Amino acid sequence: MAASHVRPGSQNGVSRSLPEETPVAMVYDGTSHAVMMATPADIQDFAAGFSLTEGFVTGLEDIASCEVIAHDLGIEARMWLRGDRAQALAARRRNMIGPVGCGLCGIDSLEEASRALPDLRDRGPSLSVSQVALATDSLRDWQPFHDRTRAVHAAGFLIPGRGVVLAREDVGRHNALDKLIGAMARQDMDAERGAIVLTSRVSVEMVQKCAMAGCAILIAVSAPTLHALRIADAAGITVAAFARGEGFDLFTHPERLKAEVSHVA
Structure with missing residues (x-):
């Protein structure tokens, strides 16, 4: 798409790749x-x-x-x-x-x-601190549309020891998650084996969709809402947010986080 890039004292023609809605x-x-x-x-x-x-x-x-x-x-x-x-x-x-x-x-x-959701507290894998912290970095390799447009969200499925194995992108964060869950179902992937990773904030409907898919761990690059955390806690879902490489905030069901042993010379 042709546009003009304007700065104080200058204006230049540019071409942008933009997403369709x-x-x-x-x-x-x-x-x-x-x-x-x-x-x-x-x-x-x-x-x-x-x-x-x-x-x-x-x-x-x-x-x-x-x-x-x-x-x-x-x-x-x-x-x-x-x-x-x-x-x-x-x-x-x-x-x-x-x-x-x-x-x-x-x-x-x-x-x-506030519909009833599956109880996932006895389901799902354990993840290490580094696996959670690096989850959104792993998702970056699955975002070609974002690289071109800077205007779409992504949702990915992470399996411990393998990283992100599947992802989908969309202009809507809910749509990206639905596309991922649909792709997982069509490829017969068991949602209990891993975690869903999001480029967006954690809102109520994102928690609901993860619960309906049977995924007990949700990792996001941005913040959760308070009500989303209430719902996640009640449904037995582990929520890790602000996951950006160096670390993350763990809000609910920390029992799925494995302690990493530090080796001191």
């Missing part, structure tokens, strides 16, 4: 239940992850088929569900355009904002 409709059994503004990539992963984290399905086996249809005005992810999922859809039904900065717009009630 496209409406993506999640359509179940012929009915649109959500329209999210998203990066138009990895839509199959997005559809799978959104369906799982919103509780529309309990597993990919509930989705009989998924077809991605591009239109002039956006993209439809058309899913046909197996069995009777009407009650789950009614409980979590949305009719909204989701701006990239908000993940709870359009839910039906205050109760839906």
Whole structure:
């Protein structure tokens, strides 16, 4: 994209790589239940992850088929569900355009904002201090779109001893996480084996999505909100934030952090 770079006393032409934002409709059994503004990539992963984290399905086996249809005005992810999922859809039904900065717009009630989550306190691996501290650095190698645009978020899956093994990017932090969770499900990755790593802050909906995916450790480069920490603590999720190489702040469930032995000569 052509632009002018302006400084006091000068103006020069520049070319910038910028991300696209496209409406993506999640359509179940012929009915649109959500329209999210998203990066138009990895839509199959997005559809799978959104369906799982919103509780529309309990597993990919509930989705009989998924077809991605591009239109002039956006993209439809058309899913046909197996069995009777009407009650789950009614409980979590949305009719909204989701701006990239908000993940709870359009839910039906205050109760839906505090929905019941799986209890993960007896699940998940242990991580060393250095594995947590370096997690966001490991994610940097999986962010080519960010390198070009400086305008997208990423979510990655870290396995102890292997580092980040999978990641997805999107203009929306919620979308990036949904795409990652969908990709993990489609590749049959067990979320209990590792940690989810985020380039964003830790908000309520990010904790909820991790819980629905069954991942008990959440590592983020930025800050958590107080209510997100309450929910994480109740769900048994370890939250490490401000993870930027040198260290991190550990807020909830520290029992998953392994002590590292210092060897003194």
